Amino acid sequence: MIKLKNLELRLPSGFVLRIDSLEIGEGEMFAIIGPNGAGKTTLLNVLGLLQETGAGALEIAGRNALVPSDRTALRRSMSYLFSRPCLVNDTVYNNIILPLKFRGEKDDGRAAGMLETFRITGLRDCNANQLSQGERHRVSLARAFVTRPRLVLLDEPFSSLDARGKEAIIADLGRLTRAAGTTVVLVTQDREEALSLADVLGVMKGGRLLQRGGPQELFSRPASAEVADFMGVETVLSGEVSAKSDNLCSVSVAGGALEVVSACEAGEKVLVCVRPEAVSVSKAAGAGSMRNQFKGRITAAEPWRLEYRLSIDCGFSLLAAVTRRSLDELGLKPGDEVYASFKATAAHLIRR
């Protein structure tokens, strides 16, 4: 659906967006994630034909998107939602059929279908400016999908919603796009939002696409420290592969040695990435299959969302995530001696 090559865009602010290659398949849900200032919205504006590109080639639905005369026709095959729903001062119904009016098309029942899909049938005749934030977002989505676009671009569309509202809309959106086979490109800073919607993720930082892949790949095999950092890999240790047997690497880190399944070779300098969720904590040494087991002391226990983050000093710093229930059952608190374990397959090496 989208093929972007050799994009180089310099903005007056000095920011440079540089994408060597990006392909998004038909029907794919692609989430672009990254910190503020990464260039996510700028990239989306390029795909939405709102931003002139400098150098590069862009093909959308098999057509050259850089030909100015084709721009309106291409824009009419896609929809783009900004983070703030820009609704006109009119009824919900008239907002939803606005794209049809622009195309000179009549409403053949599509608007009613969208009202139902996004559960806003009861708001049909209400003025859009009198709706709540969540309702405005639903109207905006209904308006974006009424033309049955092949491509939908979403720029942090749920950023102003509360958790519950977000969850409900994401579920409705996911059902609709999967049923219709719509290609979706979503920009978000929220990893969980990306995970719940996307088939493929792309991590951006500093105007570059650092890594593209499935959610599992990005979480468990980040290609660089920057990607690891953004994906929430919180234990990152510098080390060196001291030995390798089959695909099992022994890695020396300050204060210890780890075993990690990896393609790295002996002598390579690496970063060892371990997700907090992959670390098990117990009061007694375990006899399980985990190759990595370290005795350490809890230095801090901090609540984080629905869990607790334990900082454990094993000679090196290791972060573990435990549920509140586990914390209470084990009676874990700072100062306690514990055993922290993780599998060789749960850690990941990044070459330095």
Added chain:
Amino acid sequence: MQFILEGLQKGFSLLVSGDAEVYSIVGLSLLVSVLATAVSVLIGVPLGGLIAIKKFPLKKLVISLVNTGMGLPPVVVGLLAMLLLSRNGPLGFLGWLYTPAGMILAQVIIATPVITGLSLSAMQSLDREFYRQMLTLGARQWQALWVCLKEVKLSILAAVIAGFGSVISEVGAVMMVGGNIRRQTRVLTTATVLETQMGNFDTAIALGLILLSLTFLINTALTFIQQQKAGAE
């Protein structure tokens, strides 16, 4: 105080007596200013909208020029229009000097920057993303601009009121271009100046009060429409 009361009395009697000359002056005043405002709206509103939404070199300079135009001295505009329309001027072939058409042209030059500037300001008060959102919904540029202008229609109406106010009450331009010819190019403002110069203060006051009343009535009607729309929203 006596002057004003006499003026009020005279103004009232001029109107109810159906004085042909007074009605001719009032009619011409309205014709010239309403037409000039209408033409200025047709030019100024889309122009203000385009300047607001488009990116182009020297945009800030253009906006400065528009804002400067809002304060153009009418007598300077009149001089400019006169030079343009004089027999040897570039528009002399139109034969508009000392005619209502020439007066309309002069008032368009006065009102257009006012309406352009206020329309531009109204558009800039809209969410920056609004115009781009309309484009992404498949609108052509003119469709997107039209929707944006509808969103700020209350402010546009205020621009129209201001534009009309700037021309119905000006005297310098219409005096220079129209020549204040009886029953041809005499309007309320020029007639008031003439009567004052002749020492006919009661007539001058009467005409002035008629002008005030006319301006008040028209602005009240436009304001009523504006506030009704505001209330509906």
